[in-house]
Amino acid sequence: MSDEHKITTSVEIYGYTYKIVGTETSGHMRQVASMVDESMREFHAMNPSLDSSKLAVLTAVNTAHEYLKLKERVEQLENELRKLKG
Amino acid sequence: MSDEHKITTSVEIYGYTYKIVGTETSGHMRQVASMVDESMREFHAMNPSLDSSKLAVLTAVNTAHEYLKLKERVEQLENELRKLKG
Numbered sequence: 697m698s699d700e701h702k703i704t705t706s707v708e709i710y711g712y713t714y715k716i717v718g719t720e721t722s723g724h725m726r727q728v729a730s731m732v733d734e735s736m737r738e739f740h741a742m743n744p745s746l747d748s749s750k751l752a753v754l755t756a757v758n759t760a761h762e763y764l765k766l767k768e769r770v771e772q773l774e775n776e777l778r779k780l781k782g
Numbered sequence: 783m784s785d786e787h788k789i790t791t792s793v794e795i796y797g798y799t800y801k802i803v804g805t806e807t808s809g810h811m812r813q814v815a816s817m818v819d820e821s822m823r824e825f826h827a828m829n830p831s832l833d834s835s836k837l838a839v840l841t842a843v844n845t846a847h848e849y850l851k852l853k854e855r856v857e858q859l860e861n862e863l864r865k866l867k868g
């Protein structure tokens with residue numbers, strides 16, 4: 697990743713500000729941050745006794761679960777496409 | 783979600799044990815937990831001063847980013863399939 701393509705975005709997640717450096721647009725990174733922030737707030741509403749570390753771990757677990765399900769869907773679609781293209 | 787389909791899996795993530803209840807197999811949940819655990823350890827190796835809450839938030843952010851990228855890929859494949867099927 698060359699320096700000229702790096703974009704730094706400040707995002708707020710569960711009351712803390714994080715500086716995220718990457719090649720994605722600030723809009724994309726804000727969407728990502730907002731997903732994590734919302735999920736942590738939802739887990740807090742369901743389990744008010746959990747600290748922020750456990751809320752973040754549960755959010756990470758949930759997102760990783762959704763990621764793996766989507767990965768299976770990609771494989772399924774790619775197989776279907778391969779068959780159609782013969 | 784009916785009670786008879788609920789599966790409880792104990793997983794260890796970054797030194798803590800979490801009981802996860804859901805409809806997925808224990809194997810799937812252990813794979814998910816292992817993704818999160820590994821990512822937190824990688825972020826710790828890169829930034830040893832970060833506490834576990836921030837390591838988990840960064841892991842959640844990274845996974846949400848990968849999830850959104852994969853979601854775009856699914857939409858792209860679904861469009862391609864629609865065109866091929868006419």
